[in-house]
Structures are given as C-alpha cells and as structure tokens.
Amino acid sequence: MPRFRLCYRQEGRARYVSHLDIVRAFERATRRAGLRLLYSQGFNPRPKLTFAAPLAVGVSGCREYLDLELEEEREPVEVLEALRSNLPDGLVPVAVRVVADGPALMSLVDRTRYLAVGPVPEGFDARALQAELAAFLSRGEIVVERRSAKGLKRKNIRPGIYSLRAGINGGKLCLSMELKAGAGNVRPDEVLKALGERLPLVPDDFAVLRTALMSRDNQLLWGGKGDGE
C-alpha cells in the first residue's frame, strides 16, 4: 500500500494543541477529505499515521512531517489538495511525496533545530551575548531538572546542545539552537531555563519555533542536505 510523507506547518492557535490531539485532528481530516487511511487490525483499530517527532505544547513548527498509509493509490498532489481543504486553520500542508517502505519516520530523527525569539536582556548587545553564550557552552556540564513519571531528575544537557547562536533582529533576541532528539534529547525550554540562570531572561517570554528535523547524516527527512533547504 502506498505510503505518503506530508510536510506541514503547525502554527497559530494550533500550536497549543497537544500531540495526541494533533494525531486525531489529522485522522479526522483524512476522513473528511475522503482519503481512506489504512487501519491496524485487531480489537482497537488504529490508523496508519506516524509522526516524525511530537511538538511540545506552545511550540510552532514550520517543517513537520508525518507518514500516512492509504488503502489506494493516489497522486501526491491530490493528497495534498484534499488535506489542504480539510484541515483546521493552523495545520497547513506544504508538500506530499510518496516514500518507499523503510524505517519508521520517528527513528530517523536525530537532531532538531529551533528558533526562540524574545526580548533582549537589559544591558546586553550582540557582542556581549555571543560572549555569554560562548562561556555558557564552554562548561562541561549544564544541569537541568526534568520532571518524569518517577519524579524530578537531574540531567546534563550539554552533550545534546550541538549549537547555540544569538543574534539581535528587529530589536528582538533570536536564539537558534540545534539539539539532540530521541534518546538523550534536549528541549528548547531547558536551554532557555539554563540560560536564564546566567542572563536576565525569562523563558516564558520566548516564542519558540521548530525550524527543522534532521537525521544522523544531517539529511532533512524530506531528502536533501540539512543546510540546503
């Protein structure tokens, strides 16, 4: 059965929707669109709909991916148009292509890029911020607390921060980060929180956008080099 990969944006009000609810929204959209999703067999049939990486509540994504398996052959452009007219505002299909059977989409994702935009810390210019970030990254350990089912855990996030750069644009501080995904992942809010301990910035003041998902060999899930898109 054909497997389609959809690249979409999740933005605006839809960024406040949890991953589980996004899954259901896509399932319903395919039904409205008359696309016949394949369902798993068994007691409680689940749609064959898999996502690259859940987006945290509150974070937008401009290149998100999911794979869907349909009962029938369709032209990718047809699938794209059908979804376009049936998704709620804030879930915006960008492109669809057919992909060969292969490893699960989620297992491909190795690193993620984020852009966090917020107020410039009082008394800092671009140069001073760069220096602060360099000092921040030169530490061997950056420890944050993470809440899990077993309670609070302390975790060193430094190995999972591949890059962190600051710029000032339109009077706003723009932090771009490349972070580890999957096992040993680092979340953008953890980086902001750790930064907030040395800079006068409040993580809640930052709008966060995920800009890219990449595989281990620095390929975008879409194909093509990570730097080329």
Added chain:
Amino acid sequence: MTDLERILTRVERPARYVGGELNTIIKDWERVPVRIVFAFPDVYEVGMSHLGMHILYHVVNSRDDALMERVFAPWIDMEREMRREGLPLFSLESHRSVCDFDVVAFTLQYELSYTNVLNMLELAGIPLECRARDSGMPLVVAGGPCAFNPEPLAPFLDAVFLGEGEEALHDLVEVVHRYKGGGREELLMALARVPGVYVPRFYQPEYGADGGFRRIVAQAGVPAKVVKRVVRDLDRAPYPLRPIVPYLEAVHDRAVLEVFRGCTRGCRFCQAGAIYRPVREKRPETLLDQAEALLSNTGYRELSLSSLSTTDYSHIKELVAELVERYGNEPVNVSLPSLRVDSFAVELARSVQGVRKSSLTFAPEAGTQRLRNVINKQVTERDLLQTVETAFAAGWMRLKLYFMLGLPTETLEDVDGIARLARMVLDKGRECGAPKGRLAVTVSTSSFVPKPHTPFQWEPQAPLPVLRERQAFLQGRLKGKNLVYRWHDPETSFVEAVFARGDRRLAPALRRAVELGCRLDGWRECFRFDLWQQAFAETGIDPGAYAYRSYGYTDALPWDHLDSGIDREFLTREHAQALAGETTRDCRNDQCTGCGLCPNLEIEPYVAEAGTGAPV
C-alpha cells in the same frame, strides 16, 4: 509575546482557551451589529459536549446581523494566571474581552454551576448585580433547564429564556438590534414582552411574616406568567450539521444526532421529562440525511443517537439497521447513550456494537417494585433479569446499574432491594457462564433531588445523615467479588436541592460562596462543603429550610410564575398517585394522561410515520 501567550505557556491544556477548532465561525466584528457570547459555566470539555450550544451557535451565526462566539469557565490554574496578569475573561473565537459583547448568554444546566456564572462575570469585569450595570455593559441572559427556577440567580440575570431557544434567540437578536445604543430599561421592557422571556427585575417576590415565600408580583406591562417556548416542527428545525470539532477530547467526543425531543415515560422525579414535552420526533429520512452530513463534515468515527430515551424512537430498529449498513465498514460506530431496561434495547445495542468490549448501563432507579411504582419507573424485576440475561448471553460481562437514594417514601427495605437486585444480576451472570475474572456488576447511586415542575416538587430531600447512613448500609451489603459500588457525595446533592427549589433570598449566599472561593462545584476535587456552610451561616440562610421543606399543594412556590405548560392539577394528581403507589401510562402509545401541555401550548406530539418514501 502577548500577556495571553505568556499565560498559555503556564497552564494545563491551553487548547481549552484559544479556539481555532474545525468549523469555528469568526465573523468581521465591525460589520455585525449584534454580538453574543455563549457562556458555558463549566470547563471546555464539558461545554463542548453540550448539544444546545452547537444548536444556538448555528442558529445565531446563520444570521447576517449577528455573531456568536464561545467562552467557558477557566480551570483553577488558568483563573489564577488571569487574575495575576489582570487579563479579563475573553472569547475563544476573537479573543475579545467578554464585556465587549452586547449579550452574554449563559446556559444553566446544573445548580452547582451557579458559582461559575458569578465567577465568570467577575472575571469579565461585569458588575454582578443587574442594577449596577449600565447600558454600556453587556446584557446578561440565561436559559437551559435551571431557567425554570432561576430565582437564586435573579439579581444577576437581566433576562431568562424559558424553554427551547431555537426561535427565541432570533427574537433576542432583533430586540437587541432595535434597542442598541438606547437605554437599558426600554430594552428590558421590550424583552419582557417577548414570549418565553422572563425579566426578573419586573417581578417582585413577597414573603410572609413567618418568613415563608408568599407570592411573586409582576409589574404592569409584563405578563403575570411566563410560558416556555417550544419548537413546533423539530424535523424542520435548524440543526448544526457543521458542528465545531474540538481538538481536545470532549466528554462526548462524537457526532451527535438528536432523534427526538421530549419523553413521555413520566418518571416522577425527572425534570427533563417534564420541561421538554411534548415528544417530537424527526422523520427517519431527515435523520439519515443529517447523519451523512454530520459524518462528512466532522470526520468523527462515532455517531451518537441522542434523546432522553432513544430506544423509544418509533423507527429505531430500522434507523439503526440502515446506519450500520451504510457506515459499519467505515469504520463508524453508532452509539446509544441510554438503554431502556428490556431485551429489545439489548438487541439494539448488540446490532450497533460488533465488538462488545464496553459495558452496558441500565437504570432501574429503585430497589423494590413498590418504590419503582412510586416514581413511575415501569420496570419489573422480571424485566431487569430478562434484560441482563440477554446481555450476558450476548457476551457483555460488565453491567452498570443506576439507582437513586432518598426517594420519597424510601425505607431501608428499598435500599436493601438495590443490593438484592445487584446480587440477582450477578447470579444471572454466573448462570450464563460469564468468566469470573471479567464479570462485573457496578451499582451507582445518586441522591434524589426534588426538582421544580415535577410531581415531586413538593417533596423534601432526605436529610444528609439519612443519605449517608443508607449509603453506608449499601456499601456494607455490596461487598463481594465482582461487585462494585460507586456513589455521589450527598453533600453536593444537598446544595443542588437548596438551589433547585430556592428563592431570591439565596442570592447573597451564592455571592458569598463565590467570594469565599467556591467554584467548579461539580468537580469533586473542587467542591468545598465547609465553605458553602460558612457562606450560608454568614448570610443568615438555613439551607435545610430549602432542601428539607415539604410544600403543601396550596402553598405558593417560588417558580409559580414560570409555566412549563403542564397543569398544576396534573402534578398534584401524579404526586397523590405516587404516594398511593399507582402508576401512570406513557402517553406516547396509550391514551392521553391529561398533563395539559398540548392544549395549553396548542401543540401535539409528533411521532414519525412509517413508510414515508425513504428506504428505511
């Protein structure tokens, strides 16, 4: 980041507050003269499951001259953040402040949501008392079942809509449009002349020297009695075929098809059965068309056939068969919210549920035949046992049984009857060979609350200690393998009873309770009986005088000026028959029981005819 965006990062389930769901309607604010916000006094997941909201949203937004947006009660974390940041209550669609709207329209589904009504007004920056609101402030109106006795809320509500809102809301839009920019008093007087609209400030209650309620006096120019509105032709009434589809999982997360309105079984405790008369069915072909539109416009995988007693629909078997035929392979499940206690209902449930993984629920309501006769629940022990036998034979292993505690005339023998019935059901399950590990009979009890406009409106609620004692008794009798007992806290039912039959003198107590921090009282983790008791004590209210009051037939009732269409003589007759243990037939198939509604409202029940050309 705006204040709202910052707040949203700090609360649970922010999707409750932002809107943007599928089928939401956002109109151009500047070009629409009448702006209404529908206010549901509970959280998003509860409110979005309410069919009435979807209907009124559709009705108002289908007009060019009006818009309707939504707002729900914020959960505790959101309220805390909003107060801290000074962010007023806002609508989901345009994120505008609620006090920018012309009308704030509440639905009163449950007495324990009254604190949310006041709290939402306060969060919106709208003065609580009508008299403190000038013409620049929104009109605050309410409807829903509790509108049939809104007296405890009277000082806070500008107008109350009695009965069904489909048509009355058009009148509201027109009156608000005509009087926009004018004085509040003229607007209210115009509203008071609309059929079904009650404007509390034009009605003055009088109390006797003994403190009892004496009567309510209508001022000149407004009707002495307000009669409920009723949709005459439900088959052709507007129905939301593009309902909003929430991202969040609502309590009822499915497409809802209303098959008929009203119920004539005549259970004497049931307020819905009284205030939604008469029975009006939709034609099968209408329902099939609506089902198709609903499913294709929402993408839901479940279609719920909704009404007060869906098994009673004249063509239910054919309708269900056709729906399963059309959608069974999609896969779309058809669901029946409430099941009648008979084998037909079980067969019906079986025909819609291929895999019987869930449980079945039946409501015998009382434990002995004597008491079931008192409440006019016409279910015999034999009916129940036959029904559960059919259910076990069909493969269900988990059954739930609903009962009420504290019904009028109830004795310990009746309570014991609940345990006895439950054990008989369990034995039936074992007899039918249900595996021991999976067999489960769950008994749930709630406490009886006397409701206005029912034959039990004169009856007192059982005292709290009695309710607790009977619950404990039942708990002792329902111990054992495969038996589960669940109950509602009687304290919440007590507060419910106080307000259900309350008068205007309760308003200060309600206000005080909100000040003390009572809200979201329908949520067990939020309900604070100690604060309620404090609020009553501080405002000089004896709540027991309301909940435990026994009225005589000639006593004035605080809701006497609000007319459900049913004759008082019918209610007294029903009450007397209840005490005599005599039952009354269903008027759907048998002869008229003489409740007076049809002649009073000049309407007739409508039961869909068979063979009207559709494939059903």
